[in-house]
Amino acid sequence: MILEVAILDLKAGVTEEFEAAFLVASKIIVAMPGYISHELQRCLEKRDRYILMVRWQKLEDHTVGFRRSPEYQQWRSLLHHFYDPFPTVEHYETVLVSTK
Structure with missing residues (x-):
């Protein structure tokens, strides 16, 4: 699993x-292939x-699969x-990983 981390200053x-x-x-x-979960805090x-x-199964699920998809253009127009x-x-x- 890969964790994508972005600090978003608005x-x-x-x-x-x-x-x-x-x-x-x-x-x-x-809905993207390789997506596991995400949190916004x-x-x-x-x-x-x-x-x-955002948790992805592998790095390429984000860097290639998502970022090069038509869906990314929608994401971009909504948020960027x-x-x-x-x-x-x-x-x-x-x-x-440690838990109590």
Whole structure:
């Protein structure tokens, strides 16, 4: 499994509109091959900042399958105009998992 992580800094005052658009965009990503799950969390200290975490079966499911798909263009048109600056996206692999 691969974890995609993006810190999303929004333009001031668009959080409600962004969250509504993200609900629509979520339907797009959920349907993509290799998709496992995703979370969107809002920062407590900076109310215009979110973190997006998407779990994919393999890196190419995101970098090729999703990013080169027509569905990505829909995702992009729904969300990309909210960001300032445009987010950096990184991918992580599990090293250790611990639970209580």
